[in-house]
Each structure stands twice: as structure tokens, then as C-alpha cells.
Amino acid sequence: MSKKKPTPKKAVKAVKKTKTVAPKLKGSTVIESKNDVLIYIETEHNEVAPVSIELVSKARDIADQLGVKVCAVAIGKAQAKYAPALFAYGCDIFYTVEDSRLSFYETLPFAKALVKVIKTTKPQIVLFGATSIGRDLAPRVASELKVGLTADCTDLAIGNHEDPKTKKVYEKILYQIRPAFGGNIVATIVSPEHRPQMATVREGVMKLAAPDKKRKGKVVKFKVDFSSKDFIVKMIKRVVGSRKVNLTGANIIVSGGAGVGSRENFKLIFELAKTIGGTVGASRAAVDSGLIEHDHQVGQTGTTVRPKLYIACGISGAIQHRAGMEHSSKIIAINSDPDAPMLKIAHYAIVGDLKEVIPMMIKAYKSKG
Amino acid sequence: MELKIIVTAKQVPDTHNISGQAMKEDGTVNRAALPAIFNPEDLNALEMAISLKERFDAQVTVVCMGPPRAADILRESLYRGADRVVLVTDRAFAGADTLATSYTLAQAVKKVGGADLVLCGRQAIDGDTAQVGPQLAEKVPMNQITYVEEVVNIQKRRITLRRSLGRSSEVLEAGLPLLLTVTASANQPRSFGAKYLMKFKKAKTRIEVEEAVKAATPGENYAADWVTSEVDKKCAELSAKGLLIETWTAADLKCTPESIGLAGSPTKVKKIENVVLAARDIKKIAPTEAAIKEFMQELIQEKTFV
Numbered sequence: 001m002s003k004k005k006p007t008p009k010k011a012v013k014a015v016k017k018t019k020t021v022a023p024k025l026k027g028s029t030v031i032e033s034k035n036d037v038l039i040y041i042e043t044e045h046n047e048v049a050p051v052s053i054e055l056v057s058k059a060r061d062i063a064d065q066l067g068v069k070v071c072a073v074a075i076g077k078a079q080a081k082y083a084p085a086l087f088a089y090g091c092d093i094f095y096t097v098e099d100s101r102l103s104f105y106e107t108l109p110f111a112k113a114l115v116k117v118i119k120t121t122k123p124q125i126v127l128f129g130a131t132s133i134g135r136d137l138a139p140r141v142a143s144e145l146k147v148g149l150t151a152d153c154t155d156l157a158i159g160n161h162e163d164p165k166t167k168k169v170y171e172k173i174l175y176q177i178r179p180a181f182g183g184n185i186v187a188t189i190v191s192p193e194h195r196p197q198m199a200t201v202r203e204g205v206m207k208l209a210a211p212d213k214k215r216k217g218k219v220v221k222f223k224v225d226f227s228s229k230d231f232i233v234k235m236i237k238r239v240v241g242s243r244k245v246n247l248t249g250a251n252i253i254v255s256g257g258a259g260v261g262s263r264e265n266f267k268l269i270f271e272l273a274k275t276i277g278g279t280v281g282a283s284r285a286a287v288d289s290g291l292i293e294h295d296h297q298v299g300q301t302g303t304t305v306r307p308k309l310y311i312a313c314g315i316s317g318a319i320q321h322r323a324g325m326e327h328s329s330k331i332i333a334i335n336s337d338p339d340a341p342m343l344k345i346a347h348y349a350i351v352g353d354l355k356e357v358i359p360m361m362i363k364a365y366k367s368k369g
Numbered sequence: 370m371e372l373k374i375i376v377t378a379k380q381v382p383d384t385h386n387i388s389g390q391a392m393k394e395d396g397t398v399n400r401a402a403l404p405a406i407f408n409p410e411d412l413n414a415l416e417m418a419i420s421l422k423e424r425f426d427a428q429v430t431v432v433c434m435g436p437p438r439a440a441d442i443l444r445e446s447l448y449r450g451a452d453r454v455v456l457v458t459d460r461a462f463a464g465a466d467t468l469a470t471s472y473t474l475a476q477a478v479k480k481v482g483g484a485d486l487v488l489c490g491r492q493a494i495d496g497d498t499a500q501v502g503p504q505l506a507e508k509v510p511m512n513q514i515t516y517v518e519e520v521v522n523i524q525k526r527r528i529t530l531r532r533s534l535g536r537s538s539e540v541l542e543a544g545l546p547l548l549l550t551v552t553a554s555a556n557q558p559r560s561f562g563a564k565y566l567m568k569f570k571k572a573k574t575r576i577e578v579e580e581a582v583k584a585a586t587p588g589e590n591y592a593a594d595w596v597t598s599e600v601d602k603k604c605a606e607l608s609a610k611g612l613l614i615e616t617w618t619a620a621d622l623k624c625t626p627e628s629i630g631l632a633g634s635p636t637k638v639k640k641i642e643n644v645v646l647a648a649r650d651i652k653k654i655a656p657t658e659a660a661i662k663e664f665m666q667e668l669i670q671e672k673t674f675v
Contacts, residue, residue, distance in 0.1 A: 107503070107513050132534040136515045139500035143471060143507035148635030151498035161639055175639065181384055181495055188640040232512060236529065237540040252674065276674050288553045309673050330673060344651070348664070352656025360658055364665035365674075 037063045038123035038196070039091070040114065041074040041082065042133055044105065045240065048074075048082050051129030051203035053089055058156060058206040059127060060090025065158045066172055069093060071123060073222070075113045076102045083219050088211035095121070095222045101231050104238070105133050109230040111140045116224050118145065123196050125174050127156075130200035138200050148191030149198040150176035154205045154323070161190050173197065179319050204304045245279065245295040247303045252278030252311075255298055255325070258285035259314020259335060260354065266291050268358045269313055275362050281305070281325075283315045299324035313354045317342030334358070372427035372523070374418045375484040377474055377505065378411040378446065380439040381495040407442040410490030412558040414551040417520065418488050419450045419559070425523055428452050430484075432477045434462060434470060437576045443614055447569035448561035455481070456574055459618040461630050467496075469633035471504035476622035478509055486528075487548040491516060502550035512543060515550040571607070574614040578603045 037059045042049035052072075059070045069092040074082060079096040086094055097113040114137065118126060126141075128134035130152045142149035155177040161170045170192040176199045180187045191197045247253060254273040260266050266286075273280045282296040298305055299321040310328035315321060317333075317340055325331070326345060333346035334354045343349040350357055382403040418429045431446040433439050434457040443454035457477050465473065478487060487509070492499035499515070506513035514532060521529040526545045531538060533552060573581070579600045583591075607613040619629055627633060654664045668674065 107506075107515075111507075132516055135499045136503055136513070139467065139498075139503035140507050140513065142500075143468060143504035146468065146635075148466065148468065149500060150636060151496075151500055163637075176636075180497070180641075181382075186642045187638055189636050190639045191635045192637065194635040232544055233514070234542040235539065236542055238537060239539075240537040290554060309668075346651060348652050348654055350654045350656055350661075357656050357661065360656075360661040361665055363658075364662040365669070367662075 034066075034068060035122050035124040035195070036069045036071045036093075037066070037125045037127070038118065038121065039070070039072045040126065040128045040134065040137070041072045041079075041086065041094075042129055042131060043074050043076055043079060043082055044133070048085055049129055049131060049203075051131060051134075051201065053085065054203070054206040054208055055127050055129060055201060056086055056089040056091050057209045058201075059125075060209065062125065062156065062158055062174075063090075066124070068124070071095060071121060073097065073114065073117050075110050080219050080221075083217065084213070085211075087215050087217035088213050089209065090215070092217050094217055094219045096219060097222045097224050099224070099226055101226065104235050105136075106231065106233045107136055107140055108232065109226055110137055111144065112226070112230060113222075113224045114141050115144050117222055118196060120222075126196045126198045128198075128200045130202045134200045138198060142198050145196070147194040147196060147198055148189075149200070150178060150189040150191075151200050153178045153199045153201045154186075156199065156201065156206075161192055163192065174199070179323070241295075247279055247281055247296070247298060247305050250279035250281075250305065250307050252276055252309045253281045253298070253305060253307045253325075253328075254278045254311045254313065255281035255283065255315060256286050256292065256313050257283040257315030257321075258289055258291070259316065259337075260286060260291055261314070263291055265355060268355065272311070272313075272358050272362055275365055278309070278311070281310075283318070283321045285316075285318070312342050312346065313358065315342050316340045317345065372421065372425055372486060373482070373484045374421060374427045374429045374486045374488060375478055375481055376411070376415045376418045376429060376431045376446070376451070377487065377489045377501070378415065378431050378433045378442055379408045379490075379493045380405050380433065380435050380442045381408045381493050382406075384494050405438065405441070407445055408490055408493045408495075410492060410494075410551060410553050411442075412490070413553055413555045414488040414490045414549075415446055415449060415451065416556045416558040417517075417549075417551050418486075420556070421486070421520060421523070422450070422452075430455065430481050432457060432474065432481065434458070434465075434473055434477070437574065440574045440577060440614055444569060444572055445561070447572055448565045449559055450562060450565060453615075454572075455615045455617055457617050457622070458576075459620075459629075461619045461624075461626065464631035464634060465629060466634035466636045467498055467500040467504055468635060469629050469631075471501050471508050472628045472633060473619075473622065473624060474501070474505050475508035476624055477617060478505070480617065480622055483509075483546070485526075485545045485547075487511065487546075489548065489550045491550045491552045499550065502548060506548035509546075509548070511546045511548050513548045513550070514541060514543060517549040517551050518555045520549075569612065572612040572614050573607060574616045575600065575604050576616060577614075578607065 039055045039059050041052045063070045071093045072086050072091045073095040075097040083094045128138040153176050157175040158172050159175050174197040176189040256269040281298040282292045287294050287297045304324045306327040309330045310325050311332045313334045331346040332348045333342040334350045334357050338351045383406045421427050429451045430453040431451045432455050446454050489502035503513050516532045517530050518533045519531040529542045531540050582599050
């Protein structure tokens with residue numbers, strides 16, 4: 001008995017070894033590692049979106065750890081002109097999908113093109129900016145490829161992962177790090193069994209490396225056969241608002257949250273900002289409840305700021321907001337709820353009604369100013 | 370022409386209103402202290418569906434995937450004017466990521482018989498991924514338009530709508546069927562209709578009927594057969610009055626086991642860290658005229674406003 005056993009055991013082991021790379025989901029795409037990192041490049045309004053450049057820069061770092069190339073793909077009318085900027089930040093190969101009908105972002109033709117590029121080039125990682133386009137396109141593509149996707153990452157890293165049940169170790173996979181549960185936890189997500197590993201990444205969280213204008217890369221035209229059936233959405237009108245509020249350059253920011261309560265009360269925020277020479281910011285809750293326009297939003301889905309002085313009025317302090325402003329030199333929090341998280345990260349905490357406190361501040365400043 | 374509209378809804382912990390009471394001593398969130406609510410943007414999707422029903426004549430079905438207690442938000446949907454509600458529930462769905470969730474919802478959309486419009490909230494406040502809408506669209510499959518604020522018109526199976534993308538807005542025209550994800554700025558969800566509240570407050574799922582039957586039976590010495598027949602009887606009564614909330618399981622939806630729950634989820638949570646608020650030397654300022662005056666003087670002296 002004991003003599004016969006080893007042979008089948010070994011055979012089973014060998015089979016298992018090859019099987020571990022096999023897909024667990026029916027029809028999913030499993031690709032060997034040693035493949036490249038691919039970045040989806042957004043080129044709306046005749047420029048490369050800042051987040052796309054940030055991702056190329058981050059991908060360079062990831063690709064160097066993996067010993068692979070950084071590839072980028074852009075879809076639209078004329079795309080090759082964007083190549084020099086991408087190469088300067090570390091892109092090696094730039095795939096372009098061009099068609100005169102790709103005049104604006106539309107889900108179906110863009111998804112079709114990207115799925116084709118991914119199926120052909122077989123990257124191990126695909127990254128998107130967590131913009132309105134990235135958040136529309138990435139899930140559609142991930143669903144078609146039957147692979148995992150992590151939204152709104154605030155950090156990415158390469159590391160090993162041991163499956164807690166099978167004890168199988170997956171080497172050099174992508175850690176997709178993001179806030180979850182309203183920002184009260186930070187989760188590290190992995191997609192160990194599926195390739196490509198896909199994630200969308202928020203704008204402004206990845207640092208840019210210094211560009212090297214002499215760096216060269218290769219532009220590869222990618223042909224996708226579109227049919228008229230792919231273009232079924234008609235653009236009737238597009239209004240592009242300018243970014244009127246310059247929060248990133250502001251020295252002083254006076255921000256209002258849902259606790260401000262009404263547009264009428266928000267005038268107090270504007271008045272305080274005007275008095276002390278500040279710019280008006282807002283939390284997502286304030287923007288979502290229609291108290292103020294999105295341009296003013298501070299936080300990971302809005303703008304990240306680090307002013308000399310940040311005054312948070314009626315902002316409870318969800319992590320997304322805190323992450324967007326916690327590096328301010330001085331933080332004053334005004335809140336009627338003594339347990340509001342914002343009061344705990346502020347340098348100065350005023351527990352009180354902002355409708356009373358703000359006029360007092362204005363009065364005090366004017367009398368001394 | 371009657372439009373067939375399906376709204377997807379999720380019951381979520383109220384992560385947006387984390388008051389002091391939900392914060393633990395160590396600065397982390399006590400999840401158990403958070404109430405379960407109708408995901409806010411799903412309410413915007415439902416409101417859009419009900420107002421389309423008023424404008425164009427439509428049949429509105431709300432589909433919710435979740436544990437048995439999620440029947441609460443289906444009753445709330447009925448109170449707001451939904452025509453039909455379905456709870457998609459099964460232990461086998463547990464642990465689903467967005468891919469497995471969208472597969473399951475797509476199976477439910479197919480079982481409803483498809484739709485001209487599927488309306489989803491842009492995202493749920495517990496995960497904030499905004500992925501299930503587009504993934505559901507791909508799985509059905511149908512075309513998708515995300516971040517929709519307003520349906521301008523529907524005519525001859527063409528829909529005109531406005532989407533808002535923060536800085537820009539677009540007016541688009543597309544053909545039906547179509548899946549839309551709806552943003553918070555789209556509308557102000559209505560409150561319960563008194564007439565619907567009266568009519569549907571006794572609406573129950575079979576699981577709830579069974580719980581009620583067991584609770585009403587003193588002791589635990591009832592026979593399983595008796596419970597089943599009693600539940601069957603009560604469900605038949607509710608069904609006759611249009612008050613039985615349909616419940617669909619993985620088997621009802623003919624889900625393939627490897628596509629649902631944990632098995633159907635490519636993403637795994639490797640690690641979770643609670644966000645702990647950094648302890649800081651906090652100076653408390655009293656909300657009084659004198660204290661604020663002194664504080665502002667101090668700031669001026671430190672050249673904070675220069």
C-alpha cells in the first residue's frame with residue numbers, strides 16, 4: 001500500500017500546480033504574470049487628464065518592481081499627439097485607438113476598444129482615474145472580462161498575499177488600498193486569481209515623479225472595427241463650466257458642511273471668508289444637499305488642500321473630507337456636536353452654534369483688523 | 370405605451386451621519402450603532418421612476434438584494450408608489466463583491482422580464498464604488514448612461530436626458546432599453562403616500578410571515594408541518610390581497626453557484642484598518658463673545674491672516 005501511494009500523490013500535486021493558475025470563474029481571463037501594466041489615458045478637452053499622468057508616473061514605479069513595461073492606451077479622434085508627455089513620465093508603449101466617430105466619451109465604443117486592447121496585450125494590471133469617465137468605463141470592462149475591480153483607490157502597492165484558507169501564496173500582486181464604509185475604514189483589496197487586476201484611482205493622491213523629456217517610447221496604432229451600431233448615443237449639448245474656485249492655491253479656507261443647514265446660512269461662510277481674505281470650501285455633504293456648488297468641494301472626491309488656515313464650520317469630518325484637508329497648518333473646527341470627529345483633529349475646537357460663533361468672529365476681526 | 374422600469378435598491382448602514390454616539394473610545398466607528406437605511410441615491414432613482422410613471426405611464430418594479438430585513442426598504446418603496454417589489458435573498462449571495470452582485474441582479478432583471486429602463490442609484494454609501502450600475506448594464510446587457518440628473522423626455526423609444534459631471538453637464542439622446550445611474554442632485558425623494566401606507570403596511574415576505582407564525586406560537590413544541598401549512602395559508606391570504614412581497618433565491622434565479630457570493634467575487638479583502646483619529650493638542654475655545662475675541666486677537670498676532 002505504502003509503496004503504491006507516492007506515484008499518484010505526485011501526479012496529483014503536479015496537476016494541482018498547473019491548476020492553480022486556472023480560472024475559478026467560468027470564462028474569466030487569467031493571464032500569466034510578467035505582463036505589463038496598462039493605464040487608460042483620458043484625453044477630454046484636448047488635454048491629458050492630470051490623473052492619467054499621475055497614474056503613468058505611479059505605474060512606472062510598480063512596473064519597475066515587477067520588471068515589466070508601462071503601457072498606456074487612449075481612445076478618441078487624434079491621440080498620438082499626447083505621446084511625448086506620457087513618455088516623459090515613464091510610459092514605454094502608447095496604444096492609440098482612433099476613429100473620427102470617437103468625438104466624445106460614449107460607453108459602448110470605448111468599452112469595446114478597451115476590451116480588445118486588453119485581450120490582445122494581456123496586461124497584468126489596468127488602472128483608470130476615478131473620474132466620471134473612469135468610473136463609467138472601468139466597471140463595464142471589468143464585468144465583460146469577469147475580473148475584479150476596486151474603486152477609488154488612494155494607494156497602490158505590490159506585495160505577496162497568502163490565501164487564509166488554502167495557504168497558497170500569490171507573489172507580487174497589486175494591493176488596492178481604499179477607504180470604505182463612509183471612509184471609516186481603510187481596506188486593502190486583492191484580486192489574486194484573476195488577470196488583469198483592475199482599479200480606479202483618485203486624482204491627486206499619487207505623487208508625480210520628475211518628467212524626463214528625453215525619454216523615448218513607442219506609439220502603436222491599434223485597429224478596432226467599429227460599426228454604426230456602436231454609436232447609439234447622440235450628444236445634443238455640452239456645457240463645460242470653468243473651475244472658478246481656486247482652492248489649491250488658497251492660504252485661508254473657510255469651509256461649510258451639512259451642519260450649515262441652508263443656503264441662507266452659507267452666506268455666513270462667505271462673509272467670514274471675505275472678511276479674513278479666505279476662499280470658500282465645502283464638504284461633500286454640503287454639496288450633495290445642494291447648499292453650494294461642487295467647485296467648492298474639499299476632500300478626496302473634490303480638491304486636496306493644505307492652506308495656512310482651515311476653518312471647518314458644521315463639518316462632522318468624514319475621512320474623505322479629513323484626507324483632503326488634514327495637512328492644513330492650522331485647523332479651527334466649529335460644531336454644535338461635541339463628539340464630531342472634526343473637533344478631534346482640529347487645533348482649535350469651538351463647540352457652539354455657527355450662526356452665533358461666526359458673527360462673533362467677524363466682529364472680533366473687524367474691531368481689531 | 371407603458372414603460373417597464375426596474376429600480377435597484379440596497380439597504381445600507383447610515384455611514385453619512387456618524388454622530389458622536391457611533392464613535393468608539395478608540396476613535397473607530399461602532400458599526401452596530403448605525404441604523405440601516407434606504408441607500409440615499411437609490412431613493413433618487415426610485416423618485417425618478419415614480420415621476421416617470423406620472424409623466425409617461427409606467428410599471429415600476431423595485432428589486433433589492435440583501436438579507437431578509439431589507440424587506441423594510443421594499444415596503445418603503447411601496448409606500449412611495451412602486452407597483453411591484455422583489456427581495457432577492459439567499460445565504461449563498463453573502464460575501465458578493467460588485468461583480469457577483471451585478472450578476473445576481475442581472476438574473477433578477479431577466480426574471481422580471483427585462484425592462485425599458487433600469488434605474489440605479491449612482492453609488493451606495495457603504496461601499497461608494499459606483500460599479501454595480503455599469504456592471505449590471507453589461508451583464509443584462511444594455512447600454513448605460515451614468516450620473517443622470519434629469520430625464521428631459523421620452524418619445525418613440527428615444528430618451529433625452531441630462532447628466533451632470535461636476536464641472537460640465539451633457540444633454541444626450543439614446544435609445545431604449547437603457548440603464549441609468551441617478552445622482553443625489555437629481556430630485557428630492559417624496560415622502561410616503563398616506564394611501565399607500567394604509568394599503569401596504571401589512572405587506573410581508575414569506576420569511577417574515579414565518580417569523581410571525583413562530584412568534585405567535587407559545588413554546589417551541591409546534592410541528593414543522595403545522596408551521597409550513599400555517600405559513601402557506603397566511604401567504605395565500607396576503608398574496609390574494611397583493612400584500613405578499615416576492616422573495617427570490619439563487620435557485621429561483623437559476624444562478625450558477627460559481628458566479629454568486631464569495632465564489633463569484635474576484636476581489637478579496639486582504640486587510641481592514643480602522644481609521645483612528647490622530648490625537649492632537651486641542652485648544653478649546655468657548656463660544657462666548659469674550660473668548661472668541663481673545664482667540665481672534667491671538668490669531669491676528671500670530672499673523673495667521675496675512
